[in-house]
Each structure stands twice: as structure tokens, then as C-alpha cells.
Amino acid sequence: MQKCNLAVDIGASSGRVIAGYLENGKLILDEIHRFENKMEEKNGHLCWNIDRLFQEIKTGIKQSITQQYQPITIGIDTWAVDFVLLDQEKKRITDAVAYRDHRTDGVMEEVFQHIDKQKIYQDTGIQFQPFNTIYQLFALKKENPDIFKEAAHFLMVPDYLHYLLTGIITNEYTNATTTQLLNAKDKKWNSSFLEILGIPNDLFAEPKEPLQQIGMLTKELQEELGTNLKVVLPGTHDTASAVMSVPSKETIYISSGTWSLMGVEHDEPISTSQAFNYNFTNEGGADGNFRFLKNIMGLWMIQEVKREWNDQISFIEFVDLAYQTKDFSSTVDVNDQRFLSPSSMNQAIQKYCQETDQSIPETAGQFAKCIFDSLVNSYDQTAKEIEQLTGKSYDTIHIIGGGSKNNYMNEKLAKVSGKKIYTGPGEATAIGNLIAQMITTGQIKSVEESKQIINQSFDIQKF
Missing domain, CATH: 3.30.420.40 (ATPase, nucleotide binding domain)
Incomplete structure (x- = not known):
């Protein structure tokens, strides 16, 4: 056995x-x-x-x-x-x-x-x-x-x-x-x-x-x-476990799932008035540091749109439809509280676009492109805020979790941000959870060794 x-x-x-x-x-x-x-x-x-x-x-x-x-x-x-x-x-x-x-x-x-x-x-x-x-x-x-x-x-x-x-x-x-x-x-x-x-x-x-x-x-x-x-x-907060699986500490990360958690690992909390104004958070890290990050609405929005389409369109198909919908450019503020728990996500997005004098999405492709483009805009803005608040510039953004497989967003973020985008592993949270157990039991000697193991074990893509 x-x-x-x-x-x-x-x-x-x-x-x-x-x-x-x-x-x-x-x-x-x-x-x-x-x-x-x-x-x-x-x-x-x-x-x-x-x-x-x-x-x-x-x-x-x-x-x-x-x-x-x-x-x-x-x-x-x-x-x-x-x-x-x-x-x-x-x-x-x-x-x-x-x-x-x-x-x-x-x-x-x-x-x-x-x-x-x-x-x-x-x-x-x-x-x-x-x-x-x-x-x-x-x-x-x-x-x-x-x-x-x-x-x-x-x-x-x-x-x-x-x-x-x-x-x-x-x-x-x-x-x-x-x-x-x-x-x-x-x-x-x-x-x-x-x-x-x-x-x-x-x-x-x-x-x-x-x-x-x-x-x-x-x-x-x-x-x-x-x-x-x-x-x-382990880090019982799933993001704490997920961040354990980021193959490098010198990068901005996005843990991409129902929520998008975007930030950096930091030795001390940053609780300045500017961090307060930008609504950043200092969550505890599994290895004693701080996860300085922003909580972004994430793929919850497309999950809800998928549900309203009676789950007849897969996530992969939504990505394909976004690629095909080239002539639609409406975007929303993904962190607007109306998207947290609406009775209809489709209607909430349509109402936002109507209120802001933009084209109103009707097709599945238009909804997908609107959500994905809006998330990319939020990621790009958040990356700028991270650099401002930490006083440090980052060449890379590393995306982990299930959302790392969305190549439409990966390519768009590379283009918009001008940064190298790395993606994977997809099973980030489970990997971080397992790493924590293996360090505790002595199977892995340190967090540094775990990073080497992750790089050897999983396919990391670059955009």
C-alpha cells in the first residue's frame, strides 16, 4: 500500500x-x-x-x-x-x-x-x-x-x-x-x-x-x-494554502477561483492610510509572513452566468466565446457590491452597463468577454496599487488555481500589464495543504525545498 x-x-x-x-x-x-x-x-x-x-x-x-x-x-x-x-x-x-x-x-x-x-x-x-x-x-x-x-x-x-x-x-x-x-x-x-x-x-x-x-x-x-x-x-484558509504553492516568493500572485486573491508575500503588515484607501488586506500566511492582497470578486460572476444558462455552456466554451466576441467592449467594476449575491447576475451586469451608457450584453459570448475583460482591468489596476504600496516593482504575475487555465484572460493580462504571466499549478490549494502536512511530518525539510519540488512536479506555463 x-x-x-x-x-x-x-x-x-x-x-x-x-x-x-x-x-x-x-x-x-x-x-x-x-x-x-x-x-x-x-x-x-x-x-x-x-x-x-x-x-x-x-x-x-x-x-x-x-x-x-x-x-x-x-x-x-x-x-x-x-x-x-x-x-x-x-x-x-x-x-x-x-x-x-x-x-x-x-x-x-x-x-x-x-x-x-x-x-x-x-x-x-x-x-x-x-x-x-x-x-x-x-x-x-x-x-x-x-x-x-x-x-x-x-x-x-x-x-x-x-x-x-x-x-x-x-x-x-x-x-x-x-x-x-x-x-x-x-x-x-x-x-x-x-x-x-x-x-x-x-x-x-x-x-x-x-x-x-x-x-x-x-x-x-x-x-x-x-x-x-x-x-x-495546514493554512486552513484556502488562500493561505494556495499561496504555499506559488513557485516563487518574488512575484505578484493571483489565486484565481470563485474569488481572485491578488497580492504579494510580505514580512510585515502594511496598514497605511493609502492601503486603507485601496482596501488592501494583511492576512496571515501559513509560514509566518503576511499575505498583502486585495480580494477581487473573481470567477463567481461567470459561475452565476453559467448557472443562469442552465449549465448548458461549459467554462471552456465561455472562454472560446470570449475569443470570438471581438466587437464587444463593455466592462463593469467587478468589486461593485451588486455582484456579491444578486438574484440574477445577468440582469445585474446588464443594469450596470445601462447605467454607465455602455452596450448591454445579450449573448453568452458578450457576457463572458465583459466579465473576463473586467477582471483583467481589475488585476492590472491592483498590480499598480501593489507596486505603489510596497515601493517595489514586479516583472511577473503568477496565477494559480482553477482560473489559471483561462488563456483568454492570461493573454489579455500579459498584453494590458506588460508583465510576464506565469500560470499553474491548477490544484494550488490542495498542493499547499499537502506541503504543510509534509513539512510538519518532516517529509519536506522547509518551505524553500517545497518550492523546488513544486517547480519539478507541475507544468508552469508562460504568457
């Missing part, structure tokens, strides 16, 4: 359990189990079915054994900001409400009446998004103030899934930074913010750095699954 590490990578639309192992200096990946993930209406809110996600993780572990693997470690990463609360008995007492739910509408502005906006940014270094955990917690308190009398533990989604595996409660650092409740410099929870908002400080465990072991599977799971695994903390 082949020994392996298991990366559980769950995104907003799907999850995977991927086996990884080293062979002749290369990292080999094998997708063991893929499953759907989606938001569901529950108790008046959009929620994640977190119990089903845990069942899928167990299925993935079982299937790895069926497929003649001997898993030795497992680690989980997901999207950021969403959470659950547990009571004193460690029973879950809240749903895993999704960040696209409308419970936070207007809440961010309400919080600014209690805490100065610039103070929040200076302390946390985190960009303002209406769904950040700080605003979700305040929305929960408004809706159900008594919940905090019952609550004893705060766990973000991957923290909760790790808890179900081990029975051990952790608040992993990289994801904790996305709450906008963690001080960037001392990496501790901001007790003054929590006190002002009336949220108990003792809900939060001291943030635990990634690249270390949490524990072993519970005895019940050992019996159920027929194996015992070490549970290891």
Missing part, C-alpha cells in the same frame, strides 16, 4: 479529498473523492450543510483505503470568515450561515458607529467586506442576543471539521486573521473590539499557527474508519 497524506479542500461549490505523496523528488496527486457543496436555505438564512461535508470527508478517508492507500495525515482547508458556536458540552448551537447571506446587509456601517473604521484597519490590517466575521457576529447578536449566554466556543468552518475529527478545539491562525478581530502585530484577539460589540472574549481560543499537529482521530472514528491518522493544521 502506498503511504500518503490527505488534503481536504472545500470551496464554495465543491470539495475534494486528494491523496499526495513524494516519488523521485516529485509531488504526485490523486483525487480520491469529489463532492458538491452549495448554500441551502435553513431557518431563514443561506447556510452550509456542514454535517454533510463531514460525512463526505469520512467517505474520502474510506475511499483512500479502498484505493490501496495508507493515509498517515489529513488536513482541511475551506473558504474564510464563516463560523459556528458550540456550547459548554461542545454541541453546535448555530448553523453555519454562509457569507453571502443577507443578514449582514448594513451591519458593517452599524459597527462603524461603535468602533472607528480606521481604528479597525490600523489594528487588524484586514480589508472591509460586509461579510467579515466581525459583522456576522454582530448580526447574530442582534438577531439572537441570548445565544452568547449559551455559547462557549467559536470555531470557523475548518476548525469545526478538525474538531469533529479529533475532539480538540483550535482556532487556526490564517483563518482567524480573516475575521477582522485579530491584531495583525501581536496575533491576539482584539478584546476591546469584542467588549464594545458585546461578544464574550472567552469564546476564542489562542490562535494556533499552522504546520503543526492537532492530534489523532477520535477512538470512535478510528473504529468507524478502520485507520488512525494524524490531523495536521
Whole structure:
């Protein structure tokens, strides 16, 4: 049987359990189990079915054994900001409400009446998004103030899934930074913010750095699954794991998926007034540095357009249609909040174009070209802002994740930015998750060695 590490990578639309192992200096990946993930209406809110996600993780572990693997470690990463609360008995007492739910509408502005906006940014270094955990917690308190009398533990989604595996409660650092409740410099929870908002400080465990072991599977799971695994903390925020797979540190990166996360790795947080004005964020990195980046709406827009076309057009076909639609040039501001969770993405784009006196897209190709061109414009502008804020120029942009396969955007970005564009690996998040596990267990000696392995293992394209 082949020994392996298991990366559980769950995104907003799907999850995977991927086996990884080293062979002749290369990292080999094998997708063991893929499953759907989606938001569901529950108790008046959009929620994640977190119990089903845990069942899928167990299925993935079982299937790895069926497929003649001997898993030795497992680690989980997901999207950021969403959470659950547990009571004193460690029973879950809240749903895993999704960040696209409308419970936070207007809440961010309400919080600014209690805490100065610039103070929040200076302390946390985190960009303002209406769904950040700080605003979700305040929305929960408004809706159900008594919940905090019952609550004893705060766990973000991957923290909760790790808890179900081990029975051990952790608040992993990289994801904790996305709450906008963690001080960037001392990496501790901001007790003054929590006190002002009336949220108990003792809900939060001291943030635990990634690249270390949490524990072993519970005895019940050992019996159920027929194996015992070490549970290891990767960067549980999927972007933290993804950035671990960028083959070089001296580049601007874009982690391209449902969201586009564009930035650089930096030793210190940058919380200047200009960074505040440009709405940049300083998220924790898996190897102790900071991911200085901007959160851009990303391929969510084309995913929604695809859904409105009843999934009859594939992503590859949308790219082909964009190439063919040469005479359409309308663009939108992809970070306009109207695109976050519209009832119809097609209508939201059309309305924006109408309001800005541009041609209104009608065909699938026109929608695709509008979205892709708009994203490229946002990337180019963000690259200029990064160089201004860091005082450093970059020759390259490296695109990782599923969106790195969109050659229309890759070619257009090379032309517009004048920079060399490198793309790949596509499975960036799972690779970063596996790298973290392998460093923790000593299979890989360092982050520097992992970069060499990634360059040897995966096809990197240049535009």
C-alpha cells in the first residue's frame, strides 16, 4: 500500500479529498473523492450543510483505503470568515450561515458607529467586506442576543471539521486573521473590539499557527474508519494554502477561483492610510509572513452566468466565446457590491452597463468577454496599487488555481500589464495543504525545498 497524506479542500461549490505523496523528488496527486457543496436555505438564512461535508470527508478517508492507500495525515482547508458556536458540552448551537447571506446587509456601517473604521484597519490590517466575521457576529447578536449566554466556543468552518475529527478545539491562525478581530502585530484577539460589540472574549481560543499537529482521530472514528491518522493544521484558509504553492516568493500572485486573491508575500503588515484607501488586506500566511492582497470578486460572476444558462455552456466554451466576441467592449467594476449575491447576475451586469451608457450584453459570448475583460482591468489596476504600496516593482504575475487555465484572460493580462504571466499549478490549494502536512511530518525539510519540488512536479506555463 502506498503511504500518503490527505488534503481536504472545500470551496464554495465543491470539495475534494486528494491523496499526495513524494516519488523521485516529485509531488504526485490523486483525487480520491469529489463532492458538491452549495448554500441551502435553513431557518431563514443561506447556510452550509456542514454535517454533510463531514460525512463526505469520512467517505474520502474510506475511499483512500479502498484505493490501496495508507493515509498517515489529513488536513482541511475551506473558504474564510464563516463560523459556528458550540456550547459548554461542545454541541453546535448555530448553523453555519454562509457569507453571502443577507443578514449582514448594513451591519458593517452599524459597527462603524461603535468602533472607528480606521481604528479597525490600523489594528487588524484586514480589508472591509460586509461579510467579515466581525459583522456576522454582530448580526447574530442582534438577531439572537441570548445565544452568547449559551455559547462557549467559536470555531470557523475548518476548525469545526478538525474538531469533529479529533475532539480538540483550535482556532487556526490564517483563518482567524480573516475575521477582522485579530491584531495583525501581536496575533491576539482584539478584546476591546469584542467588549464594545458585546461578544464574550472567552469564546476564542489562542490562535494556533499552522504546520503543526492537532492530534489523532477520535477512538470512535478510528473504529468507524478502520485507520488512525494524524490531523495536521495546514493554512486552513484556502488562500493561505494556495499561496504555499506559488513557485516563487518574488512575484505578484493571483489565486484565481470563485474569488481572485491578488497580492504579494510580505514580512510585515502594511496598514497605511493609502492601503486603507485601496482596501488592501494583511492576512496571515501559513509560514509566518503576511499575505498583502486585495480580494477581487473573481470567477463567481461567470459561475452565476453559467448557472443562469442552465449549465448548458461549459467554462471552456465561455472562454472560446470570449475569443470570438471581438466587437464587444463593455466592462463593469467587478468589486461593485451588486455582484456579491444578486438574484440574477445577468440582469445585474446588464443594469450596470445601462447605467454607465455602455452596450448591454445579450449573448453568452458578450457576457463572458465583459466579465473576463473586467477582471483583467481589475488585476492590472491592483498590480499598480501593489507596486505603489510596497515601493517595489514586479516583472511577473503568477496565477494559480482553477482560473489559471483561462488563456483568454492570461493573454489579455500579459498584453494590458506588460508583465510576464506565469500560470499553474491548477490544484494550488490542495498542493499547499499537502506541503504543510509534509513539512510538519518532516517529509519536506522547509518551505524553500517545497518550492523546488513544486517547480519539478507541475507544468508552469508562460504568457
